[in-house]
């Protein structure tokens with residue numbers, strides 16, 4: 001009896017503690033957003049959220065309005081779904097809403113990289129220097145020569161023979177490989193065998209890298225959520241080891257034309273004494289961040305053009321005009337042209353089509369950790385108390401990109417949606433009579449905004465530009481419907497289709 005009471009007491013305390021951890025006692029306090037814990041203790045709504053983020057958030061919005069807190073795998077996340085109030089989230093001080101905590105946990109779990117304090121500064125300073133302005137001139141040139149090497153090599157020398165392929169795999173493959181070579185460098189031309197053999201090695205090495213990358217890409221949604229089966233985990237471990245070697249410092253240093261973007265970041269880390277094995281892992285992070293989104297986006301862009309002849313015609317005319325202005329012409333046997341960054345600044349119609357493509361197919365989920373109790377102030381004057389230790393998130397794809405008030409007929413591709421009648425870039429979009437500042441958010445916003453964004457915009461334009469001037473291309477079945485989006489990737493950036501679409505292409509001249 002003497003022992004029984006303390007034992008019962010210990011069990012009681014453990015039980016209450018367990019229930020507390022499972023979130024059973026959490027109640028909505030006055031001033032807080034509606035709370036929806038879901039039926040399953042601790043897990044809450046995570047299964048539905050994982051299955052289809054879009055549908056889940058839509059259902060919650062209908063039930064609770066545009067601000068609510070849900071339980072997802074032990075975390076309480078407040079979703080803000082009023083785009084007019086996004087400024088309160090994006091501009092909140094980093095002392096209250098912090099992005100780095102997520103980024104650091106994610107890069108360690110997903111890429112094995114152990115973050116250092118200086119990461120953010122190094123990444124942003126290198127990106128500002130080398131992925132925009134004059135830096136972008138250099139990157140455009142590098143991308144250009146790699147695209148030409150890959151695209152022109154893939155067609156038969158018999159010019160009138162059609163080549164068939166899946167449009168998704170073709171676009172992703174070419175854009176991934178050219179992007180990788182432009183950033184991580186080429187096999188040196190001076191090596192044994194000369195220029196032709198070096199180009200051949202670039203093609204074959206980047207091809208191997210792409211196929212391994214796709215395997216990682218397909219495991220990524222489960223990896224990001226931490227729900228891999230043992231077999232998948234084994235495959236992830238194998239692929240990580242492969243990439244830590246394939247894009248290692250040593251391999252990179254053996255190359256020519258390494259981009260300053262990658263070089264400067266690696267050098268800054270070396271100077272800070274970061275171990276080489278950890279820098280190798282960071283290079284894998286860079287490979288992932290730089291190549292996981294642009295390829296899928298290039299597929300959607302080409303597909304939308306193929307399905308919208310009026311858009312294809314307008315852009316083809318624009319591209320032909322820009323080429324003509326520079327006095328260049330593609331001729332049989334002499335296909336190389338010099339497509340510069342400056343030429344790509346003269347294509348407002350293509351710019352609008354790129355923006356429209358990203359509106360329809362890029363769906364990042366922006367998350368922050370709440371570091372201090374805070375008050376969320378909405379644009380219409382409402383205020384909500386948000387608890388320290390929780391998280392906050394916005395999902396612009398649903399609340400901005402597909403909002404019919406901001407973008408009428410939101411599911412349709414309209415290549416000129418981001419153009420004013422006078423041909424200039426359109427930036428005025430409205431909701432409830434108010435101007436919406438964040439009217440398209442494929443790059444995220446605030447501290448987590450894609451630091452590379454000018455470069456991929458350029459890459460997409462270069463790829464389409466070259467496809468149009470070099471090739472005739474068409475869908476095998478012109479009536480084929482645009483495939484559905486694979487919503488399991490929602491929140492991760494550019495989305496992918498549930499299936500590929502067959503097309504054929506051949507040289508235009």
Ligand code: HEM
Nearest residue numbers: 103289290293294297362364442443444448450451452456
């Ligand atoms: C269509 C192509 C692309 C899209 C839609 C895109 C979008 C995004 C988004 C939404 C984020 C923020 C992710 C978050 O909040 O967690 C991000 C991060 C990032 N992006 Fe991009 N991106 C693209 C291409 C690129 C390219 C080509 C590069 C580099 C050359 C790049 C470099 C990065 C890096 C390094 C980060 C991590 C930033 C950090 O951790 O602070 N992205 N991107």
